Amino acid sequence: MANWTKLAGATALALLLATPTVAQEAEEAVEDPVDVGAWDTDADGALSEEEFGAGFGETGAFGEWDSDDDGALSEEEYTAGYGEETDMAAFGEVDEDGDGALTEEEFGAGIYSGYDADASGIIEEPELGDVGDDMGDGGLFDV
Numbered sequence: 001m002a003n004w005t006k007l008a009g010a011t012a013l014a015l016l017l018a019t020p021t022v023a024q025e026a027e028e029a030v031e032d033p034v035d036v037g038a039w040d041t042d043a044d045g046a047l048s049e050e051e052f053g054a055g056f057g058e059t060g061a062f063g064e065w066d067s068d069d070d071g072a073l074s075e076e077e078y079t080a081g082y083g084e085e086t087d088m089a090a091f092g093e094v095d096e097d098g099d100g101a102l103t104e105e106e107f108g109a110g111i112y113s114g115y116d117a118d119a120s121g122i123i124e125e126p127e128l129g130d131v132g133d134d135m136g137d138g139g140l141f142d143v
């Protein structure tokens with residue numbers, strides 16, 4: 001009898017442990033479509049580099065492009081990530097310290113200035129629309 005009670009307890013514990021996994025998967029599915037509007041945390045209708053960096057980091061694009069998982073993007077990984085897209089900043093321009101590898105910060109800053117078409121230091125409309133297109137379904141960073 002004592003053994004049976006112990007077994008039932010173990011089963012209940014196993015069920016308890018299994019539940020958070022299911023809940024977590026559902027949460028991830030809801031988060032899937034990237035809402036660029038939500039990145040604008042001060043709601044001024046524009047994305048600062050800080051707001052962009054935080055939102056872009058959430059997409060996981062950097063890790064997805066870093067195919068050898070060394071925490072940096074080589075020129076090869078950078079080019080492969082863009083694929084067919086040719087309208088991108090040259091690797092050498094993004095690689096600020098010129099060490100031949102892009103850190104996540106260099107990558108984010110490079111992507112940010114790429115969207116800031118008028119170089120005003122802030123991403124606003126219509127630049128914001130381009131960000132939405134690339135982060136959205138089937139976009140460049142829909143990884």
Ligand SMILES: [Ca+2]
Nearest residue numbers: 040044046047
């Ligand atoms: Ca803002």
Ligand SMILES: [Ca+2]
Nearest residue numbers: 066070072073
């Ligand atoms: Ca790499």
Ligand SMILES: [Ca+2]
Nearest residue numbers: 097099101102
């Ligand atoms: Ca570098």
